[in-house]
Amino acid sequence: CWWHMSIARTVISEAMKASFPATRVVNIDPKNIDESALMRTIVPALQSGEVVAFPTETVYGLGGNALCASAISKIFKAKGRPSDNPLIVHISNLDQLNRLVAPGAFPLPGTLTRTLCDRFWPGPLTILFPKNERVPTNVTAGLDHIAIRMPAHPIARKIIDLCDLPLAAPSANRSGKPSPTCASHVLFDLGRATEVQPDAENSFKFGEGTGIGFLVDGGECSVGVESTVVRVEDFKILRPGTVTLEQLKAIDSRFQLLSVVQKQFTDKKDLSKEEEKDLAAPATPGLKYKHYSPSVPVYLFNYQDNLEVLQSNINSFIENKLQIGTKVGILNIHKELRYPQSDQLMLCDIGDSPSAVAKNLFAAFRYFDEQGVDMIIMEGISEENEGMAVMNRARKAATEIL
Structure with missing residues (x-):
């Protein structure tokens, strides 16, 4: 089971x-x-x-x-x-x-x-x-x-x-x-x-x-991820949060110029001079050091419009792991996905909306640490609305993005 x-x-x-x-x-x-x-x-x-x-x-x-x-x-x-x-x-x-x-x-x-x-x-x-x-x-x-x-x-x-x-x-x-x-x-x-x-x-x-x-x-936090950080002078979102890009653009036509500084710690790409400046002397937390990481590896699977492709990618990855006794925790978002039955597999329901996933993400990382899993798999979500903040945090926590 x-x-x-x-x-x-x-x-x-x-x-x-x-x-x-x-x-x-x-x-x-x-x-x-x-x-x-x-x-x-x-x-x-x-x-x-x-x-x-x-x-x-x-x-x-x-x-x-x-x-x-x-x-x-x-x-x-x-x-x-x-x-x-x-x-x-x-x-x-x-x-x-x-x-x-x-x-x-x-x-x-x-x-x-x-x-x-x-x-x-x-x-x-x-x-x-x-x-x-x-x-x-x-x-x-x-x-x-x-x-x-x-x-x-x-x-x-x-x-x-x-x-x-x-x-x-x-x-x-x-x-x-x-x-x-x-x-x-x-x-x-x-x-x-x-x-x-x-x-x-x-x-x-x-x-x-x-x-x-x-x-x-004072009890649980209602939002669950850190605030959106904005630098108005050059229309930059330095850290996405639950005040979303879509909400900011709707405030004033000039915010249509907003761009998002993204940083993940599996990056191998070359950076522009402007990106290098933002990341070398960061004006806000989250742009320089690895963040949000549990004690075991996190494998983030990028969102696919076709969920069958996402399911196939994850199942192919974990099949071998389960056979050799690796205890795998999956952060379950897309309830349509089906996984193999195994005593080594644990699914944790973290919600099916971007706001619910944002609220539960960090607590779920900690929960799997407590349960003693050997690795964590996260199903990616669309980056619309609060999904951008969720994927930003997931990328920073990830050992590998697949």
Whole structure:
């Protein structure tokens, strides 16, 4: 027989908390936010330069005061994140932009940038602005632009409001691993079994950081992939997300010029000089380092209009693997596809719409890691609408694209 399972959503158990006693978990209901609980623990931590993991609508973020260089350093150390990978700064109102952007860069009514703000904020859209001198250089990896968004998640907005600070916040995972879409993912990656000694924070490497002392558990993220990143000045989407190319083009005729910077880590193609510039000194996360990868190889099969061709390609690939005892996990999207019956084969249903797949993708990668599969197969989807974001993340995670 073969297995067909949906993703098990992991709630933080008392036993899991006990495994990471040096990470304080604060449970907050997004529909009934306990401000006093945040004021007792989370807000003082952020105001004193500590870092805190908290939910946004996209993925969980690891936040620190965006105007404090030492707090930003702690973010990089906690994740094991390379210092040349810039951060996105989160705000809760437009007035906070004035603390971050260069004189004259505030988006005035009638400008293209303000149109984007008015239409998509709060929400999963990040916009690049010229930065001012108050922003530490480690936020932007030394670049002169800063990436900013206004999250829609009520807990994220409330924390920023109560702190009265813009918060730099990359995803709250170990660098290179799948982004966390629930608090248990964060605790598994960044939970501390013991307190970190000050000198230990000076020694870390990619994907192996110092962890975190504070985590706000606000349940599952509703979107599941990181925000769309737009650079208005040259009409570039630097990272596709669930604010789609189609939606952006519909906002203003000038956005018909939008192009998408794509990066995958199986690339062998020659790059143009413009592409080399974008990727060598990336203005946004996701353009330089391998991301989103589970611990086993991921094989991505490109979408085919004829699903029979897609099914034949996958079945031909896995036939030999199953015969030699390889445990194969398939991220199942197209319910019409049929696979051989085998005790070594596990199917995980991650939805049949682009938005559902986006929400479930990272959790499914983690789920298959927990199940101990030897490899993961992903069925490709059309790149229309949210499908572009899904395939962007899948390509970055992939060991091979077939």
